[in-house]
Amino acid sequence: MKPDSRFELLEPDVPHVAVHFAGQSYRLPEGANLAAALLAAGVKVFGRTAQRGVGRAPFCMMGACFDCLVEVDGESRQACLMQVREGMDIRRSGQAQEGPYEAR
Amino acid sequence: MKRVDLAVIGAGPAGMAAATEAAGAGLRVLLLDEQRSAGGQVFRNVDAASEVRDKVLGQDFVVGRKLTMGLAHRDITHVTGASVWSIEDRVVRFVTGDEAQEVCAEHVLLATGALERAMPVPGWTLPGVMTAGAAQIMLKEAGIATRDAVLVGSGPLLYLVAVQLLRAGYPPRALVETQTRGDMRGALIHWRAALRGWRYLQRGAAMLNELRNAGIARFVGAREVTLLGRRRVEAVHFRCGGTVHELASDTVLLHHGVVPNVQAARAVGVPHRWNNRQHAFVPEVDRWGRTPVEGIWIAGDGAGIGGAQVAEQSGRIAGWAIAQALGGITLEERNARALPLISKRAIELSIRSFLERAYPPYEAALVPEDEATVCRCEEVSAQEIRAAATSGCTGPDQLKAFTRAGMGRCQGRFCGLTVTRLMAEERGVDPDEVGYFRIRPPIKPVSLGALAALHDPNDPLEQVGGHD
Numbered sequence: 405m406k407p408d409s410r411f412e413l414l415e416p417d418v419p420h421v422a423v424h425f426a427g428q429s430y431r432l433p434e435g436a437n438l439a440a441a442l443l444a445a446g447v448k449v450f451g452r453t454a455q456r457g458v459g460r461a462p463f464c465m466m467g468a469c470f471d472c473l474v475e476v477d478g479e480s481r482q483a484c485l486m487q488v489r490e491g492m493d494i495r496r497s498g499q500a501q502e503g504p505y506e507a508r
Numbered sequence: 509m510k511r512v513d514l515a516v517i518g519a520g521p522a523g524m525a526a527a528t529e530a531a532g533a534g535l536r537v538l539l540l541d542e543q544r545s546a547g548g549q550v551f552r553n554v555d556a557a558s559e560v561r562d563k564v565l566g567q568d569f570v571v572g573r574k575l576t577m578g579l580a581h582r583d584i585t586h587v588t589g590a591s592v593w594s595i596e597d598r599v600v601r602f603v604t605g606d607e608a609q610e611v612c613a614e615h616v617l618l619a620t621g622a623l624e625r626a627m628p629v630p631g632w633t634l635p636g637v638m639t640a641g642a643a644q645i646m647l648k649e650a651g652i653a654t655r656d657a658v659l660v661g662s663g664p665l666l667y668l669v670a671v672q673l674l675r676a677g678y679p680p681r682a683l684v685e686t687q688t689r690g691d692m693r694g695a696l697i698h699w700r701a702a703l704r705g706w707r708y709l710q711r712g713a714a715m716l717n718e719l720r721n722a723g724i725a726r727f728v729g730a731r732e733v734t735l736l737g738r739r740r741v742e743a744v745h746f747r748c749g750g751t752v753h754e755l756a757s758d759t760v761l762l763h764h765g766v767v768p769n770v771q772a773a774r775a776v777g778v779p780h781r782w783n784n785r786q787h788a789f790v791p792e793v794d795r796w797g798r799t800p801v802e803g804i805w806i807a808g809d810g811a812g813i814g815g816a817q818v819a820e821q822s823g824r825i826a827g828w829a830i831a832q833a834l835g836g837i838t839l840e841e842r843n844a845r846a847l848p849l850i851s852k853r854a855i856e857l858s859i860r861s862f863l864e865r866a867y868p869p870y871e872a873a874l875v876p877e878d879e880a881t882v883c884r885c886e887e888v889s890a891q892e893i894r895a896a897a898t899s900g901c902t903g904p905d906q907l908k909a910f911t912r913a914g915m916g917r918c919q920g921r922f923c924g925l926t927v928t929r930l931m932a933e934e935r936g937v938d939p940d941e942v943g944y945f946r947i948r949p950p951i952k953p954v955s956l957g958a959l960a961a962l963h964d965p966n967d968p969l970e971q972v973g974g975h976d
């Protein structure tokens with residue numbers, strides 16, 4: 405089934421592997437950039453900010469903004485600097501619950 | 509400790525060209541880069557790209573393979589996935605995954621390239637908002653296209669990304685452009701530079717044509733840009749002429765130019781000066797790429813924005829100059845190779861000044877309005893920074909104590925320049941007088957475990973001390 409996502413794989417016929425993200429299982433293209441693959445799979449929020457607990461998602465895709473920070477197999481890592489491997493256990497970083505929110 | 513003649517930080521056009529020339533002159537070169545393959549951002553993952561991607565990204569991307577080919581030299585060691593976190597007294601420390609390493613380098617060339625200029629409009633931190641460069645990186649790196657995007661800002665990259673998405677089969681919804689027609693007219697007055705840049709103009713016109721034929725809406729001279737939404741971005745609000753627009757969109761790509769990525773240069777103590785045309789701090793380098801700090805060189809966009817071609821030229825020039833400094837080639841050889849390239853570079857750079865005038869950054873994001881978040885990591889608004897400045901906070905370092913701005917995990921990469929501009933404005937002084945955050949190692953995160961593994965616990969000469 406096509407995930408609800410604004411990101412489209414131009415070459416969808418590549419081998420996919422299973423990973424876990426925030427307790428759900430996903431099939432992602434093996435070896436693809438992890439941040440990009442998660443976005444394409446429909447993940448919208450990668451972590452929450454420390455102060456206000458609002459959602460964040462990849463912003464720069466070049467290792468500079470740290471908004472793609474997640475926990476991969478227990479280590480805090482920038483998803484945009486990693487590749488998809490079979491069986492990765494990925495968690496959101498930061499606070500678990502949603503904070504009050506206003507755009508600014 | 510392992511020793512090399514030259515450590516190059518960054519495998520974009522400048523770093524690749526420098527490594528190639530230096531190794532060609534007999535130097536042992538270590539090339540460190542964060543990505544999994546050479547290319548930098550402009551040629552990201554170029555060797556792995558496929559037919560589909562090549563077609564979408566075009567000839568300007570594919571040419572990068574000429575540069576990556578040069579790295580196949582026995583005296584170049586290219587370490588991929590390497591984040592450099594400290595450079596001190598010629599010792600370069602880096603991590604790959606969770607393994608730390610260090611190497612002693614006679615010379616260090618910083619080829620750390622550019623960052624996209626922060627565009628702090630209200631709502632820019634919402635999920636669903638990325639830089640246009642990020643969308644392009646996803647195309648290059650993963651063959652993933654962004655669908656139904658609204659692109660906001662100014663500059664040639666905005667058009668390029670729009671056209672590439674269009675060619676990929678996912679035309680953007682609209683372009684909301686912050687430059688005005690007056691900016692272009694003003695730039696054309698500098699006709700000498702414009703004439704030299706006619707190739708760029710022509711290419712720009714072709715791109716605009718392609719977008720027009722595809723029926724993609726363009727709003728030129730947009731003002732009062734605000735991104736609206738609660739949990740993620742939902743709409744782009746702006747004024748264009750007398751009309752207020754609100755485009756529904758859950759995917760917004762921002763871009764208004766790039767700035768030198770100076771984190772490493774600052775950390776090693778290279779002096780920087782404010783550049784009024786680039787609206788950014790630029791490190792002090794001579795025409796060879798040499799900085800006032802012994803053994804430290806800078807080439808490419810990190811030394812001031814010039815684009816991929818200038819970066820490649822500067823990389824070669826620095827490669828020869830470093831080879832000469834180490835006796836690999838003579839002064840005459842260096843000059844014979846480098847001087848013609850230095851003249852070519854000057855012409856290429858003059859085109860830049862035309863582009864800077866035609867596509868200036870969005871003023872309201874250089875000195876953002878009160879409610880805009882400036883520091884993304886610590887969530888500090890422009891208003892809080894202004895308030896600190898008026899209540900006696902004099903500089904960016906003091907501001908950290910006042911507001912925590914710049915203390916987050918990105919270490920000021922996306923708020924530093926805005927903080928300087930805001931404080932300069934409030935105090936009525938030059939950005940140079942305000943200065944910038946003091947950058948100290950580690951400039952990239954490094955785990956304690958990785959650090960501990962670096963040190964030999966039985967080494968009696970080792971002094972243990974913490975970073976402050």
Ligand code: FES
Pocket residue numbers: 439461462463464465466467468469470471472473482483484485
């Ligand atoms: S998206 Fe910015 S660091 Fe990964």
